[in-house]
Amino acid sequence: MSEYKISIHDMPEDERPRERLLKYGSDALSNAELLAIILRTGSRKENVVNMCARILSEYNIKQLSQANVVKLTRIHGIGTAKAAQIAAVFELARKREGFTDEPKRRIRSPADVYSLLYPKMREQKREKLVALLLDTKNQVIREETISIGSLNANIVHPREVFKAALIESSASVILSHNHPSGDPTPSREDISVTEKLVEGGKMLGIDVLDHVIIGDGRYVSLKDEGLVR
Numbered sequence: 001m002s003e004y005k006i007s008i009h010d011m012p013e014d015e016r017p018r019e020r021l022l023k024y025g026s027d028a029l030s031n032a033e034l035l036a037i038i039l040r041t042g043s044r045k046e047n048v049v050n051m052c053a054r055i056l057s058e059y060n061i062k063q064l065s066q067a068n069v070v071k072l073t074r075i076h077g078i079g080t081a082k083a084a085q086i087a088a089v090f091e092l093a094r095k096r097e098g099f100t101d102e103p104k105r106r107i108r109s110p111a112d113v114y115s116l117l118y119p120k121m122r123e124q125k126r127e128k129l130v131a132l133l134l135d136t137k138n139q140v141i142r143e144e145t146i147s148i149g150s151l152n153a154n155i156v157h158p159r160e161v162f163k164a165a166l167i168e169s170s171a172s173v174i175l176s177h178n179h180p181s182g183d184p185t186p187s188r189e190d191i192s193v194t195e196k197l198v199e200g201g202k203m204l205g206i207d208v209l210d211h212v213i214i215g216d217g218r219y220v221s222l223k224d225e226g227l228v229r
Contacts, residue, residue, distance in 0.1 A: 031056055039052065055075055058075070064086060072087065095119075105139065105140040121176075127148070131144045134170055142168055158204075162201065172206060172207040173207070181215070210228055
């Protein structure tokens, strides 16, 4: 990208990022220009577009999306206000991925579980086990975090899973957790925990419909694998 003049106001109007977006649409802009529109101002020594190009040469989009406000403020030229703007934009993007127009999210398949949870799960650096509490129409009543950390049959107790389900009068639950490695292949511990929870659900009259393991851009359904009956 060519170097812009220090002040964005010194640029010809048709070369300014906001004006280019209004004229040509957002897909015509570079990542640096899009980020520049969000941040709006640079510094006395650096044009905002140049600053954004520099930031994106040091951190790619994925790294920026994973950074919290504290980490973002460590980037030269990014104060608390700009860090909050960046964090807010990426959080909106994550929420957009899991958004549905349905009053309640209905789960029809493992793909629906993946679509709902992947935006939240993909950036987790530790394993996170959640339970989707469903009504009789397989609509999500609530999403409950059960544990954070490596799954262990001695730690994940059925009462922690089904306590919320009983409070919400759930008809069934679907379990899901992420593999930070990106590989969703179930481990022996994953299978052991699932079998334990399926049996616990049967005793309480709450069906465990599936356990979906989420990796990097893919998933494995233990029901599809014949491991949940």
